[in-house]
Amino acid sequence: METKSDIKLRTLLDRRTPGHSLEQEFYTSDSVFQADLEFIFGRHWIYVGVEPDVSEPGDVMTIEIGTASILIIRDDNAQVRAFHNVCRHRGARLVDDAKTSVGNLVCRYHAWTYNLEGTLLFADHMTGDFDKSCRGLKPVHIRSVAGLLFICLSDTPPVDIDEMSEVITPYILPHDVVGCKVAHTSEIVEDGNWKLTMENNRECYHCTANHPELMNALFAFGFGYAPSEDNAEAADEARYREQVAVAKTTWNKAHLPSAEIEHLDDRPTGYRCERLIIDRHGESQTMDTHVASQKLLGTLTTPKLGGLSFWTQPNSWHHFMSDHIVTISAIPVGPEKTLVRTKWLVHKDAVEGVDYTVENLSAVWKATNHQDGDLVAMVQRGVRSPAYAPGPYSPFTEGLVEKFCSWYVARMSAELG
Amino acid sequence: MANGRQMYNVKLSRSGREFSCAADTTVLEGAKLAGFRLPSSCCQGMCSTCKSKLISGTVDMKANGGIVQREIDKGFILLCCSKPTSDLVIEK
Numbered sequence: 245m246e247t248k249s250d251i252k253l254r255t256l257l258d259r260r261t262p263g264h265s266l267e268q269e270f271y272t273s274d275s276v277f278q279a280d281l282e283f284i285f286g287r288h289w290i291y292v293g294v295e296p297d298v299s300e301p302g303d304v305m306t307i308e309i310g311t312a313s314i315l316i317i318r319d320d321n322a323q324v325r326a327f328h329n330v331c332r333h334r335g336a337r338l339v340d341d342a343k344t345s346v347g348n349l350v351c352r353y354h355a356w357t358y359n360l361e362g363t364l365l366f367a368d369h370m371t372g373d374f375d376k377s378c379r380g381l382k383p384v385h386i387r388s389v390a391g392l393l394f395i396c397l398s399d400t401p402p403v404d405i406d407e408m409s410e411v412i413t414p415y416i417l418p419h420d421v422v423g424c425k426v427a428h429t430s431e432i433v434e435d436g437n438w439k440l441t442m443e444n445n446r447e448c449y450h451c452t453a454n455h456p457e458l459m460n461a462l463f464a465f466g467f468g469y470a471p472s473e474d475n476a477e478a479a480d481e482a483r484y485r486e487q488v489a490v491a492k493t494t495w496n497k498a499h500l501p502s503a504e505i506e507h508l509d510d511r512p513t514g515y516r517c518e519r520l521i522i523d524r525h526g527e528s529q530t531m532d533t534h535v536a537s538q539k540l541l542g543t544l545t546t547p548k549l550g551g552l553s554f555w556t557q558p559n560s561w562h563h564f565m566s567d568h569i570v571t572i573s574a575i576p577v578g579p580e581k582t583l584v585r586t587k588w589l590v591h592k593d594a595v596e597g598v599d600y601t602v603e604n605l606s607a608v609w610k611a612t613n614h615q616d617g618d619l620v621a622m623v624q625r626g627v628r629s630p631a632y633a634p635g636p637y638s639p640f641t642e643g644l645v646e647k648f649c650s651w652y653v654a655r656m657s658a659e660l661g
Numbered sequence: 662m663a664n665g666r667q668m669y670n671v672k673l674s675r676s677g678r679e680f681s682c683a684a685d686t687t688v689l690e691g692a693k694l695a696g697f698r699l700p701s702s703c704c705q706g707m708c709s710t711c712k713s714k715l716i717s718g719t720v721d722m723k724a725n726g727g728i729v730q731r732e733i734d735k736g737f738i739l740l741c742c743s744k745p746t747s748d749l750v751i752e753k
């Protein structure tokens with residue numbers, strides 16, 4: 245049966261004006277938020293973390309998405325698995341900690357005990373005809389894409405993850421995610437709808453004015469721009485073009501794929517990647533643009549390789565440098581609250597205080613996240629007003645914001661049926 | 662020695678209780694024989710319910726996934742699958 249809010253949502257989706265931000269309800273209403281959880285976060289591949297989060301057998305990480313809690317586990321055969329964090333007896337949450345390490349998974353209510361493959365090993369006081377084999381933990385689909393972990397809560401996940409994996413793996417592999425460790429994690433809750441977090445991530449229109457630390461390292465040109473009449477900017481653009489040409493030669497020699505691949509709004513598992521140059525010393529997204537860690541990743545031998553950027557729908561962005569990786573997920577918490585979780589990865593043998601310091605490693609993105617959180621909250625406060633009406637995107641600098649919104653609208657419409 | 666069996670003294674540090682436990686009996690079983698009921702469930706080294714800290718002494722433990730190396734390194738044992746190999750003091 246069709247509910248009133250379904251009809252409302254369909255109407256809102258149908259009447260969306262392309263090239264414009266979304267109507268107010270999309271950013272504020274609880275029923276749209278619930279639909280986002282069901283249709284977007286319940287039926288697409290959601291980026292949740294990296295293989296080094298669970299590097300050893302028995303390592304467990306919990307991820308909360310809406311009311312679902314998911315266990316990400318490294319089993320005894322070193323395979324990464326995912327299960328619903330719900331006991332099959334009377335439903336107690338099995339693991340409370342964000343990260344822990346276990347031999348078996350034990351429910352502390354009545355001690356039902358599961359192994360790392362999710363099989364129920366032990367349940368006391370049940371009758372003889374009780375079949376343990378029907379009471380294993382409910383599995384969740386999980387895929388490692390070159391070490392990045394994606395889960396899908398649906399029974400029938402989008403199959404195009406295979407295609408994305410095939411295309412992106414050669415880009416990421418030289419940075420050897422699996423050979424990294426998580427050097428630092430930060431979590432901030434932005435006071436805004438998750439779509440505002442994502443829209444903000446998909447443009448650098450706001451970068452020059454708001455991200456002094458990040459703009460030490462990045463050229464806004466890498467994210468779309470308007471050809472300028474302004475001389476200073478034209479000179480900057482010329483300098484950018486020149487440096488890209490030089491970098492391409494280096495990248496080709498090092499067998500690093502660099503060409504832009506963009507499938508943000510033409511498939512369920514939308515993504516985009518491109519290797520971009522870094523300004524000044526060109527090495528890393530740090531305050532001084534030099535590497536933050538002395539141990540280069542994987543088999544890389546040159547520090548000055550710019551950065552591979554990778555974006556996925558609906559909820560992630562990543563930057564892979566020669567010395568470290570910054571990897572970020574956005575998880576909706578409420579209609580006007582979004583968790584932004586950032587991880588900094590370095591070579592697993594890099595020693596803190598010797599090869600790197602967390603402070604230097606995380607300075608740029610800590611500042612950037614803080615600034616972005618502030619911007620998102622500012623937009624949320626504005627779109628809540630009765631005066632808010634969808635405004636136009638710049639065709640030059642906000643093309644990827646439009647792709648996010650058109651992906652969202654298309655996926656919601658398709659899933660709503 | 663009792664009936665020719667090697668016996669060890671087990672002391673529970675919090676409650677101050679003491680009992681003797683045979684070398685071929687698990688600490689959990691030994692406690693039960695002495696009339697002390699300690700938390701347990703699977704009795705097979707799987708569920709961790711009986712996990713306790715060993716303050717002094719040594720045991721022979723045959724765990725079954727109910728404890729990880731890191732906990733063992735910190736001095737934890739599973740009482741249901743540990744047999745004493747010396748006198749013990751357990752935090753209980």
Ligand code: FES
Pocket residue numbers: 331332333334335336351352353354355356
């Ligand atoms: S609810 Fe988990 S054992 Fe009873």
Ligand code: FES
Pocket residue numbers: 700701702703704705706707708709710711712727739740741742
């Ligand atoms: S009672 Fe289950 S591990 Fe000891």
Ligand SMILES: [Fe+2]
Pocket residue numbers: 444445450451455612616
């Ligand atoms: Fe930003």
